[in-house]
Amino acid sequence: MARYLDCKEKGEVRIFEDTDELATDLADYVADLSELAVKEKGTFAIALSGGSLIGLMSKLCEAPYDKTVDWGKWHVFWADERVVAKTHPESNYRLAKEGLLSKVPVVPGHLHSINDSLSAEEAADDYKFAVRQLVRTRIVSVSDTSDCPKFDLVLLGLGSDGHVASLFPNHPALDEKDEWVSYLTDSPEPPPERITFTLPVINAAANVAVVATGAGKAKAVHLAVDGPSQTDNFQQPPPARMIQPALGRLVWFLDTSAASKLDSYEVTSE
Numbered sequence: 001m002a003r004y005l006d007c008k009e010k011g012e013v014r015i016f017e018d019t020d021e022l023a024t025d026l027a028d029y030v031a032d033l034s035e036l037a038v039k040e041k042g043t044f045a046i047a048l049s050g051g052s053l054i055g056l057m058s059k060l061c062e063a064p065y066d067k068t069v070d071w072g073k074w075h076v077f078w079a080d081e082r083v084v085a086k087t088h089p090e091s092n093y094r095l096a097k098e099g100l101l102s103k104v105p106v107v108p109g110h111l112h113s114i115n116d117s118l119s120a121e122e123a124a125d126d127y128k129f130a131v132r133q134l135v136r137t138r139i140v141s142v143s144d145t146s147d148c149p150k151f152d153l154v155l156l157g158l159g160s161d162g163h164v165a166s167l168f169p170n171h172p173a174l175d176e177k178d179e180w181v182s183y184l185t186d187s188p189e190p191p192p193e194r195i196t197f198t199l200p201v202i203n204a205a206a207n208v209a210v211v212a213t214g215a216g217k218a219k220a221v222h223l224a225v226d227g228p229s230q231t232d233n234f235q236q237p238p239p240a241r242m243i244q245p246a247l248g249r250l251v252w253f254l255d256t257s258a259a260s261k262l263d264s265y266e267v268t269s270e
């Protein structure tokens with residue numbers, strides 16, 4: 001049985017007994033947001049990360065979602081991408097294509113992946129330009145509080161070091177205030193060259209979900225949701241703690257292992 005916790009400004013925390021239950025609820029959540037966005041504005045602009053998240057989205061390829069979701073209205077972006085060829089085993093595009101997008105009727109022209117023939121710096125600029133065009137044409141909404149794009153949903157995994165997208169602890173990309181897309185040539189995790197949406201873009205989204213499973217994520221989940229204590233002695237809060245949608249809604253999808261180090265919160269429903 002899932003437990004839903006309301007963690008004040010850190011959003012809603014959903015805790016599931018196992019990954020199968022989590023995947024079912026995640027599919028429902030994405031399908032509901034897709035339906036709402038399509039009804040309101042005719043498109044659903046979703047940004048994906050890499051890692052285990054894509055496997056956890058696999059129920060979207062199954063009944064009823066394979067038929068009920070309006071896949072033709074989806075526009076898919078990458079919250080972060082490794083600057084490698086699209087056929088490379090480390091490509092987030094390839095991961096999402098093979099695990100999800102090739103199994104549902106999305107429009108190939110609606111998959112907004114990076115230009116992998118460019119350097120990381122050029123690819124970040126090029127991606128920002130591409131997103132800007134889609135904001136101009138209203139495929140992606142614009143934030144009510146800044147000039148940032150307002151994605152309908154940004155889906156993030158969580159690293160055990162607290163990174164989200166390719167925003168790593170103490171990396172200068174975390175401090176970016178103006179650019180929509182940053183680049184890295186020194187990612188602490190391979191491959192070194194990546195591009196990533198910046199915090200202002202992630203925090204401008206209408207919905208942000210962070211998905212984490214396994215005991216290896218428990219400490220990072222605790223630091224992100226409960227916050228570091230003084231003895232943790234961080235120069236800067238962990239990146240996941242800096243996910244604070246300005247007007248949007250933040251939801252954490254956790255299994256019991258990933259949630260195991262959370263402080264206790266009042267259970268609001270079952």
Ligand SMILES: O=C(O)[C@H](O)[C@@H](O)[C@H](O)[C@H](O)COP(=O)(O)O
Nearest residue numbers: 049050051052157158159164165
């Ligand atoms: O491209 C990337 O490296 C990812 O976008 C990254 O942010 C990922 O989501 C986390 O590292 C969690 O990955 P796991 O869920 O596989 O641990």
